[in-house]
Amino acid sequence: MTPLLEGRGLTKLFGRLVAVDHVDLAIEPGEIVGLIGPNGAGKSTLINLITGLDAATDGSLEFAGRDLAGLGPPTIARLGIARTFQVAQPFRNMTVRQNVAVPALFRAFPAADVRTALRDADTLLDAVGLGPKRDLPARALTTPDLRRLELAKALALHPRLMLLDEVMAGLTPAEVDRAMVLLRQVNAEGIALLVIEHVLRAVMGLCRRVIVLHHGRKIAEGSPAQVTQDAAVIEAYLGPRALRSTPLGPAPRNESGRGP
């Protein structure tokens, strides 16, 4: 099977800082892939490269066999790549319902008029549990609700791939559980997910395959069990001394559900 998304040698320089350094990645249709790494590892920059918000300094990207080089964010979105932002980016003074109607109106397929888009928005808002708040302005939402809204907006694009940038940050353990159920449902519809997450329990529970970035470089890739026992990964997260004393077992340390 050809991958849905394939990046080769992706590199991004900001001045002399190497934010992303020759990263190869492939995501199969319908797969859930985790992307982890310490703060500043280049995870968000990688997502910016894929969605066209930043232009790669070097490397190639193909989505469903199409070269993404030189395409802007709107085109890439309409090809079927949706994303959420690490810091939620709502349209603050529009209602929750209008927020979700926007991507429904501007997706490539299936095309929707305003009435259809609003109806689609209602369906999605019920699915993510925001139905009762549809007529509130987005600025009135709480953090967990804003994350649900981000998710509903991304879904309204009818994407084939969703890039989720820390959708669970700041959620309580119970909310993390609910979010995981929701993401599994999304994935069951055939949408591939790339999940950036500091909540390791969520990454381990959702993903069969995890990519680990450190200082912009891919230092490990494999099953959750493999990467958590990888020497380079333990060193990246806990420092060189940790290697000798505390191996990071497959059971996640981060039980609280909050980011490190």
Add this chain to the structure above:
Amino acid sequence: MTPDRLRLRAGARAIALGAVAAAALLLPSLAGTYYIRLATGIYMFGLLAAAWNLIGGYTGYPDFGGAAFLGIGAYATGIMMVRAHTPFPVALTSGCLLAAGVAVLMGSLLLRLRGHYFAIATLGFMLVLQQLAANLEITGGGSGMNLPVARTFTTFYYWMLGALALAIAAGWVLPGLRVGYALAAIRENQDAAQVLGIAPLPYKIIAYAGNAFLFAAAGGIYAYWFTFIDPPTVFNVDFTIQAIVMTLFGGPGTAAGPLVGAVILKSLDTVLTSRSVFLHNVFFGALVCVLVIFAPRGIAEIARAPGGLLQAIRAELRESRL
């Protein structure tokens, strides 16, 4: 709210709208020349404010060059009527279309800028046109241009009313259209809008061209009304600034806000100017300050906030952490 009460409100609104429309249409046969002129002036500023609202309110781009299009409309109308003896409606329409065309060209450059850069660039563009008009032969240069004199003044009243109705209607239908959703998303968060499939530039150009068309309509009618135009009177930043203040006062991004702002401020302006010109400047300066600090979304927001003015001010204070 129950469907019955909703229907009642819609009914009340339709009746109120009908009454206002009837009053506006009948005014010339009921009132004296002074009031007809006064009303025409208010309509003109309502039109300018509603036009600015398309780009400044709905799209969130602080355009300071609206008078550029007012000038284009005025000069195009004047030149066609004087040199080609074109009938006024044809000259006016051509002027509006020309302004919209110029807006498409300029917009495709200027609308790539954001915030203050856009504001300064549009102001610069307006000043360039003012200099151009002052130095070209076809415009009559610095000594200006005389237009034919119309038979009755009532004509201008109805032209201005028609253009105003068009501008208000544009603001009324816009939020429900696909374009309206795109513009609102761009105003609220352009990056988020882009990753949701919106290519911003074409939509911004549509709003800018609509704004230009309506500013030019005001300019064309103004030129025929005053029968004399010269570069500093029509390429005049004061028109733009008044349109901005009125829109901010009434409520940017709302259909009725600009007209409400124009009616209230122009009426106050008329009363105050007749008392003291100095007082009038103090008042408007202070008003702009209060407005920007306490009610950046205009009195429309205050009217909507439960508990009215005080609560709105308290909410603003909380939000801005003053």
